[in-house]
Amino acid sequence: MRKLLLFTTLFIFTSFVNAQNPNIVFVLVDDLGYGDLGYTGAKDIPTPNIDQLANQGTKFTSAYAVHPFCGPSRMGLITGRYPHEFGAQFNLADNSSVTKGIPANQRMMSNMFQDAGYRTGLVGKWHLGSESQYHPNNRGFDDFYGFLYGGHRYFPAEYKAAYNGPNSWVYNHPLEHNGTIVTDDDEYITDELSHQGVRFINESVAANKPFFLFMSYNAPHSPLEAKTEDMNVDVIKDIANLDRRKYAAMVYAVDRGMKEIVDALKAKNVYNNTLIIFMSDNGGSLKFAANNGPLSGQKGDTLEGGFRVPTFFHWPNNVPAGVNYDYPITALDFYPTFAHLAGATIQPNKDLDGLNIWNHVVAGTNARNDNEIIMSVRHDNASNRVGIRRGDWKAYRLNNNQDWKLYNLKNDIGETTNLSATNPTILSELKSAGAFIVKDFAEPLWFHSTNAESAWNNNNMPNFEATFGEALSIDDENMFENSRFSFYPNPVKSKINFTINNANSNMSDVILYDLQGRIIQSIQNLKQDKNNSFTLQLLPNIPNGVYMAKVKNSKSVFAYRIVVSK
Ligand code: CA
Numbered sequence: 001m002r003k004l005l006l007f008t009t010l011f012i013f014t015s016f017v018n019a020q021n022p023n024i025v026f027v028l029v030d031d032l033g034y035g036d037l038g039y040t041g042a043k044d045i046p047t048p049n050i051d052q053l054a055n056q057g058t059k060f061t062s063a064y065a066v067h068p069f070c071g072p073s074r075m076g077l078i079t080g081r082y083p084h085e086f087g088a089q090f091n092l093a094d095n096s097s098v099t100k101g102i103p104a105n106q107r108m109m110s111n112m113f114q115d116a117g118y119r120t121g122l123v124g125k126w127h128l129g130s131e132s133q134y135h136p137n138n139r140g141f142d143d144f145y146g147f148l149y150g151g152h153r154y155f156p157a158e159y160k161a162a163y164n165g166p167n168s169w170v171y172n173h174p175l176e177h178n179g180t181i182v183t184d185d186d187e188y189i190t191d192e193l194s195h196q197g198v199r200f201i202n203e204s205v206a207a208n209k210p211f212f213l214f215m216s217y218n219a220p221h222s223p224l225e226a227k228t229e230d231m232n233v234d235v236i237k238d239i240a241n242l243d244r245r246k247y248a249a250m251v252y253a254v255d256r257g258m259k260e261i262v263d264a265l266k267a268k269n270v271y272n273n274t275l276i277i278f279m280s281d282n283g284g285s286l287k288f289a290a291n292n293g294p295l296s297g298q299k300g301d302t303l304e305g306g307f308r309v310p311t312f313f314h315w316p317n318n319v320p321a322g323v324n325y326d327y328p329i330t331a332l333d334f335y336p337t338f339a340h341l342a343g344a345t346i347q348p349n350k351d352l353d354g355l356n357i358w359n360h361v362v363a364g365t366n367a368r369n370d371n372e373i374i375m376s377v378r379h380d381n382a383s384n385r386v387g388i389r390r391g392d393w394k395a396y397r398l399n400n401n402q403d404w405k406l407y408n409l410k411n412d413i414g415e416t417t418n419l420s421a422t423n424p425t426i427l428s429e430l431k432s433a434g435a436f437i438v439k440d441f442a443e444p445l446w447f448h449s450t451n452a453e454s455a456w457n458n459n460n461m462p463n464f465e466a467t468f469g470e471a472l473s474i475d476d477e478n479m480f481e482n483s484r485f486s487f488y489p490n491p492v493k494s495k496i497n498f499t500i501n502n503a504n505s506n507m508s509d510v511i512l513y514d515l516q517g518r519i520i521q522s523i524q525n526l527k528q529d530k531n532n533s534f535t536l537q538l539l540p541n542i543p544n545g546v547y548m549a550k551v552k553n554s555k556s557v558f559a560y561r562i563v564v565s566k
Helices: 048-055 070-079 109-115 156-164 189-206 242-267 331-342 358-363 424-438 450-458 464-468
Strands: 023-029 058-060 119-125 143-147 211-216 274-280 311-314 323-325 374-380 383-390 393-397 405-408 485-488 495-500 507-513 519-530 533-537 545-552 557-564
Touching: 023 189, 023 242, 023 331, 048 242, 048 274, 048 311, 070 109, 070 331, 109 119, 109 211, 109 331, 119 189, 143 189, 189 211, 189 242, 242 274, 274 331, 331 358, 374 424, 383 424, 383 464, 393 424, 405 424, 424 464, 485 557, 495 545, 495 557, 507 533
Parallel strands: 023 211, 023 274, 058 323, 119 143, 119 211
Antiparallel strands: 058 311, 274 311, 374 383, 383 393, 393 405, 485 495, 495 533, 507 519, 507 545, 519 533, 545 557
């Protein structure tokens, strides 16, 4: 929500310092289906180690990736922003001639951890730029072992032979460690990555530093390549479909890696001071034998199966154990939440689209108020796929030629019954909230293919007018042209006044937002005191800080930054 944050450069936000400064191990798997873990319902994929961690932690049943594809999902996760806001809404093309990457001015959580005194490591997939200035070692990671592109093949003998042959596909590129090509990789890649995660943990403990480990497994992303021994374990060996059997074996290998990670944490006596997060970067691909369980849709969709993903937190004695957290959260929430846990400073010019959810997760309360949405937008050739979640409600549009649909996910997790006709106001509110966010989206800095680029240019994309209609045309063009508007005093103690030249209305609505876009106070139909002048009493419990006041009357919308200083 960049517009809301335009005026915030004076404000320095420092989270609470957590005395423990926990280690953080973030395990991101690639294209895992919502229903493809034991604890999420899989009967044909044994994941005992993942299940144990999940069941001893807090399981998020409504956790969302930022985007239903790999690259933009990761770009959102690591920057804490909708990637569309800085032109990163498409995958980087999977070829070694790509010269683009996340712009240097987009600060990553790895930078935040480094500045807070953490040792930072990335193991596995990057996919956020391969040139030097975009390389993980230049984007906040002290240690990087893995590959720079969108995926990789799994067996060293096969990818090394292919790379040295005519097929220089990036999935065959050599692995690297801090910019140096690795030659001694001789294990199935999931196992290799797990061992490297253990190495990083051991080195970090030896260095006596808190650490952030980003375990970025490419499994179970295609190509489907599994170890024979994993395909022959109980349950998996009975799967009739060969692709599903390979997929299950690939997930099983990740589960083995999770045990190695946990064993390493215990061996170094840091298990009790480590937050483990497990998540998938987007929904499973049905073409590659994933199962999204009760959810409709798959990777690439803005139905739930595209971006609602299996997710849990585990931290003994700090994260509630054995509970579900059913309120919606998004990967955008992790940057501010981790900053809170790490005692890190969020830079004054850092825009964030998520929330620090920590205290709500611990308390089991909703981190979002009744007005806050979680959204995913995927550009699809000449149109947009959109999903907007608020509370139990989900607004969905497949493309500009289909009508908006509205689902109540509490009763209808599979998105089967369209309730838009009976709840038009709710649909309208969700569309308006989504339109407010997409107005900040930027032109793409890159496309995953020349076809995608042609489609964008030939169809006047992003073409949000066709997607959001009237919701997009709500007049906020003059939100920041405040010449007809004044607000005083500023700083504000308890009462603020504003005047609107030619108010055209003797009533106004006023909404106060905090810097994360949360509504702090909302007043409907505030009456004029005298000519064009209004007085608003602030709620007594509003903390000192910087807020945005949005004032709306029948003709116009205005916004103003106010500083509350009591
Ligand atoms: Ca993915």
